Amino acid sequence: MEWDKPATLLLEKVPPFVQKVVREKVEILARERGKTLVTEAEVVAARESFMGKPNPQRTMAKKPADNEKLSILRKYSKYFDKEGNPVLYQVKSCRGAEVNCPFLITDSGILSEKLRNRLEELHFTEKLIDKVEGQILPHHSMKLAVSGCPNSCSMPQIKDFGVHAVEPVSVDPDCKCIECMKCVETCREDAITVKNGNVTIDKEKCVHCGLCAKVCPTGTIKAEKKKYRVMIGGKVGRHPRFALDLLLQADESATLKALDVCADIILSSKTEHRFRTLIEQQGIEEIKKRI
Ligand code: SF4
Ligand code: SF4
Ligand code: SF4
Missing domain, CATH: 3.30.70.20 (Alpha-Beta Plaits)
Structure with a gap:
């Protein structure tokens, strides 16, 4: 059975050792649908049928144009999930809960998961791919970190969006x-x-x-009640900067709202400046007012 180009590109993203099996299963599904040519629709439908519940956010990213934009990023596995879909945000957590750290205030993994889920709900990856003209590069990806106490082992101070737990x-x-x-x-x-x-x-x-x-x-x-200190705009590289304080004692809801605002700043910017530059252009005090 023949495959069109977008379908072939999707198949190429599957790990080589399972490509043969995946090809067979997709072709069975295409035949069942009365098709003689495998298109992207059959590959996506087959994956949903084999993997269970479809993930609309991730299937949105499967456009042929996206594949070309992502070719440089494909050299780095950390920008893709297990299914080969791009994920243009990385959330690092400290290991406090795992190692039973005596300084632990709050398990950083719980908030990390909520931050990931929020970016997924916002379709951050797809919108960023659409926004960036040309190749997506590693610095386009949003870097986040959460630490379970002010010791900040996951280094939130040098991330685009950093959080550490506090216990006033x-x-x-x-x-x-x-x-x-x-x-x-x-x-x-x-x-x-x-x-x-x-x-x-x-x-x-x-x-x-x-x-x-x-x-x-x-x-x-x-x-007192456990809270989060939220800081934004940290970066390393040619001109390293420590993150600026956005919220000193935020609850979870305000922290997620802060993430919404930051994601919006990145996605709505007409330029491709680094997040720190966008913050400096808008002013941290103006950003605080939006939360
Ligand atoms: S950030 Fe705090 S809780 Fe997390 S591992 Fe480091 S010392 Fe422990
Ligand atoms: S506040 Fe007073 S009682 Fe409590 S630890 Fe300090 S010195 Fe001891
Ligand atoms: S005074 Fe502040 S910094 Fe010192 S131990 Fe208490 S909470 Fe920590």
């Missing part, structure tokens, strides 16, 4: 401090002063790691 603390005036000094010994930022039973926390120094609340035996220092 406060002093409860109704609890009596016994001056055990455990909080002072624990705080790496030298942010706590205990004098005559009075406890003060220097908000300029505190990074909201929540560790002092964990060691306080009297509940004088209490942990």
Whole structure:
């Protein structure tokens, strides 16, 4: 049975060791449909039928023009999913939950998955492919990172969109401090002063790691609700930049809204400037107002 060019290009994206089997299955499905020529429609239908529920977002990316645009990116497997579909965002998580890290505030993998899902719902990959004229290059892909505490092992400060969990603390005036000094010994930022039973926390120094609340035996220092610090526009390369603070203590919903806004800035820009440049053109304060 003959295959047209777009269908052949799709088949070529399948790992070589399964191409023969896939070809046979697609041709069986095409015959069942009374076709004598295999087109992209048969390949997509066959994949949906073999793999279960179709993924509309990913099937959208299967246009022949996309294949040409993606030829350079194909040298890097990290920009493609298991089915060979492009994914133009990478979300890195720290391994805090996996290794039972003592500093862990929140499992970074959970938010990472939500960020991935949100970009998928927004059809970020397809829209970015449509937007970029010419070849898609690695720097076009959006880089994200989430860390489970301010130690930031997944390096959110050098990503387009970075997040780390925070656990703000406060002093409860109704609890009596016994001056055990455990909080002072624990705080790496030298942010706590205990004098005559009075406890003060220097908000300029505190990074909201929540560790002092964990060691306080009297509940004088209490942990508040866990939040996220969201920063954007970090980058390495020729002109490295640390990310700028967008939200200091955001809940999950505000964090996802911030991602929507950032994705919109990238996708609606008429130019192909790096995200950091777009942020500097718009101004971080203007971006904050949109969340
Ligand atoms: S970022 Fe924090 S929670 Fe995650 S691995 Fe590093 S120290 Fe542990
Ligand atoms: S939350 Fe962390 S940085 Fe802030 S005062 Fe407590 S131990 Fe220090
Ligand atoms: S750990 Fe708690 S009880 Fe001990 S000095 Fe600090 S605030 Fe006071």
